[in-house]
Amino acid sequence: MSCGSLLGDSVDIGLILLDSSGNIRLWNRWIEQRAELTAAQASGLTLARAFGDHIDPRVVLVVREALDFGWSARLSHALHPMPLPLFPPGGERNERMKQSIDVTPVDADGTRCCLLQIRDVTETVRREALLKQQARQLRNDLQSLSRAQVELQRSEMRFRELARQAPAGLFEADSQACCTFLNERCEQILGHSRDCIARMPWVDLLPIDDQARVRSSWRLAVESATRFAEEVRYARPDGKYLWMRVEAGPLRDENERISGFIGTMVDVTEFHERASRNEFRANHDGLTSLLNRDRFERHLRAALSGAREVKDRVALLFIDLDHFKQINDTHGHQAGDIVLKAIAARVRRVLRSEDMVARYGGDEFAVLLNGMGDEPALRAIVIKITHAVALPINLGHCHVRIGCSIGMAVYPDNGDDPASLLTHADKAMYAAKRRRCEMSGTSTTLA
Numbered sequence: 001m002s003c004g005s006l007l008g009d010s011v012d013i014g015l016i017l018l019d020s021s022g023n024i025r026l027w028n029r030w031i032e033q034r035a036e037l038t039a040a041q042a043s044g045l046t047l048a049r050a051f052g053d054h055i056d057p058r059v060v061l062v063v064r065e066a067l068d069f070g071w072s073a074r075l076s077h078a079l080h081p082m083p084l085p086l087f088p089p090g091g092e093r094n095e096r097m098k099q100s101i102d103v104t105p106v107d108a109d110g111t112r113c114c115l116l117q118i119r120d121v122t123e124t125v126r127r128e129a130l131l132k133q134q135a136r137q138l139r140n141d142l143q144s145l146s147r148a149q150v151e152l153q154r155s156e157m158r159f160r161e162l163a164r165q166a167p168a169g170l171f172e173a174d175s176q177a178c179c180t181f182l183n184e185r186c187e188q189i190l191g192h193s194r195d196c197i198a199r200m201p202w203v204d205l206l207p208i209d210d211q212a213r214v215r216s217s218w219r220l221a222v223e224s225a226t227r228f229a230e231e232v233r234y235a236r237p238d239g240k241y242l243w244m245r246v247e248a249g250p251l252r253d254e255n256e257r258i259s260g261f262i263g264t265m266v267d268v269t270e271f272h273e274r275a276s277r278n279e280f281r282a283n284h285d286g287l288t289s290l291l292n293r294d295r296f297e298r299h300l301r302a303a304l305s306g307a308r309e310v311k312d313r314v315a316l317l318f319i320d321l322d323h324f325k326q327i328n329d330t331h332g333h334q335a336g337d338i339v340l341k342a343i344a345a346r347v348r349r350v351l352r353s354e355d356m357v358a359r360y361g362g363d364e365f366a367v368l369l370n371g372m373g374d375e376p377a378l379r380a381i382v383i384k385i386t387h388a389v390a391l392p393i394n395l396g397h398c399h400v401r402i403g404c405s406i407g408m409a410v411y412p413d414n415g416d417d418p419a420s421l422l423t424h425a426d427k428a429m430y431a432a433k434r435r436r437c438e439m440s441g442t443s444t445t446l447a
Contacts, residue, residue: 009028011030012030014116014119014120015027015031015116015117016115017106018047018113018116020111020113022047024045025043025108033089047060048060056075058075059075063114066104066114070105071105072102075101081099082096097120098121098124099120100118100119101119138168169264170182170265171262171264172263173201173260173261177201178199178201178202179200189244190234190236190265191240203215205234206234214232217230222250227249228247228249229246231246241269242269243272245268246265247263249261249262288340290357293358296366300368308416314411315369315409315411316409316421317407318365318408318422318425319364320365320407320433321343321364321403321404322405322433323403331398335400338395339393343402344359346389346391347385350384350388354370382406386406389402405432406429407425407427409428
């Protein structure tokens with residue numbers, strides 16, 4: 001089994017790799033389980049032949065655009081919920097699972113291929129429907145609450161009961177943001193009872209860095225008689241941090257003046273954490289947690305743009321591990337993963353905190369050094385990296401050693417754009433590797 005196939009089978013998404021002719025080269029286990037077609041059966045087929053007439057024509061269209069023009073595309077489940085005939089593994093085949101598909105052109109062996117990444121969003125769709133249902137329920141509760149406020153003298157008990165059962169934290173505050181009412185859910189979110197913060201502006205409970213901004217937003221809502229809405233990070237008395245969504249609408253007295261606000265406090269920590277995780281996964285390599293290739297090249301473009309402004313120098317290092325394939329062949333791909341993670345950590349440790357490190361692909365790493373155009377300093381860094389990489393790596397049952405070849409490019413000496421610098425560093429790395437082969441047993445040289 002190839003390294004690509006093993007990695008493809010280890011991820012929890014569907015992967016289909018099409019060659020330049022649109023024929024299937026990779027069909028991972030995730031797809032096998034949901035399409036009931038093995039990788040061997042799918043290999044060499046087009047998508048249309050693999051899935052028959054049940055495929056959405058838009059899939060074929062975006063694949064063709066990726067292969068012909070290098071365009072990326074996303075078939076969002078909101079607009080294209082079931083583009084491929086995929087079904088939950090082991091379940092009944094009466095309804096396709098909901099899908100989100102990313103179509104990305106990739107370079108494989110010098111030719112343009114197309115990678116389809118398919119995600120099962122059935123559970124996400126279900127949760128979104130549930131959240132919408134809860135939002136509708138919340139709006140209904142708030143509408144009921146507003147009516148109860150108008151009839152407060154004769155319906156106080158009904159109002160309290162509705163507030164107690166509301167799924168969100170409900171509060172009432174005067175124009176100075178001093179709380180006059182909190183329901184039980186709101187007390188749970190804040191970690192304070194109403195008696196503890198009575199007549200105290202709830203804004204004072206927020207981190208000091210956020211207080212001025214939120215207080216200004218509240219004051220603007222009072223002055224303009226508009227709705228207040230903010231998301232803030234909140235530290236509970238027990239030390240737990242959470243993200244809180246606060247929304248409130250104005251209340252008017254008998255003279256139509258703003259007397260206060262009534263609103264909701266909702267714990268949205270889970271949504272923020274999910275967004276952070278998704279952002280990290282989108283910008284980092286899943287194995288080593290280093291920057292991925294796309295994110296690294298964005299940093300490189302930004303660094304060059306900044307260097308042009310201040311006439312600074314930027315260095316780019318390209319690192320390739322020597323004889324890494326032998327470790328995979330001798331000890332297995334799991335051992336290869338251990339080596340890659342160890343090398344990533346070592347390279348990261350010998351660099352400055354502001355330096356950028358990425359897993360560029362396979363056993364290749366890239367390093368971006370800002371303000372490091374001095375050759376002696378660069379040579380010292382290369383030596384540090386070389387020595388760190390060469391230390392023994394514990395595989396559990398044995399130790400292995402591995403060397404590396406390093407190529408270097410400096411802006412503006414070796415190029416003034418990302419492509420030329422990457423090309424120069426890549427060639428320099430291969431030149432260093434050839435010299436290592438010719439001088440068997442010598443240490444890595446600076447190319």
